[in-house]
Amino acid sequence: MPYTSDQAAFDADVPERPAWPAIRRGLHQRCPNCGRGHLFESYLKLRPACESCGEDLSHARADDGPAYLVILVTAKVLGTLMLWVYTTWQPGPYLLSAMFSVGAVAMALYLLPRFKGMIVGIQWAKRMHGF
Template structure:
């Protein structure tokens, strides 16, 4: 006879819904509870379903992805704006500085949630063990 806890620990977790929930900064398990206690601090447990979330190891991945996306988006933007409009350099620097900070602050928690959700779905770093 197979142990029931063994079945729940080995059953596959859907990755794409978990990624979408993480990107929305929600619990990757239920999609209801908040993933973060603050701006970037991951909650120890989901307030809705009590899923343990403290096992995550997001480290520098979200920051790297944020820099990658923001740098590419602003690089194309700078090239386009300078080629077509030729604004004053100080105006252009100010606009793109504010844009890069705003886009970074928007993307960083969402990409961290995405990475935590992938780790949860793939049962990485202790997410596969029962509480």
């Protein structure tokens, strides 16, 4: 679809939203607009609107992006750590698997809402998905 003059006029009228503050607020699980309201109702369920500023958050769709990022970061960090632990102390396979299984689950559960908030902050700043 070609870029029309109507779209150029729309882009000139709409002020740009700063991305980095929105990303930082999302990582802290706060509203990307004001930074005061909570982003989630529960563990991963987004609020329909910010409780503080009223920003509509119902159109945000993070989908699988946060999960892919969590897998990438968790595998890199724990894989490197596992190699270092094994070469340094050479623990038994059951101990190694138990330690790193618990570590992987804990790290994934910690990172998932933060990465989802980051993706929502990026979408809000770039005016994607109805923001």
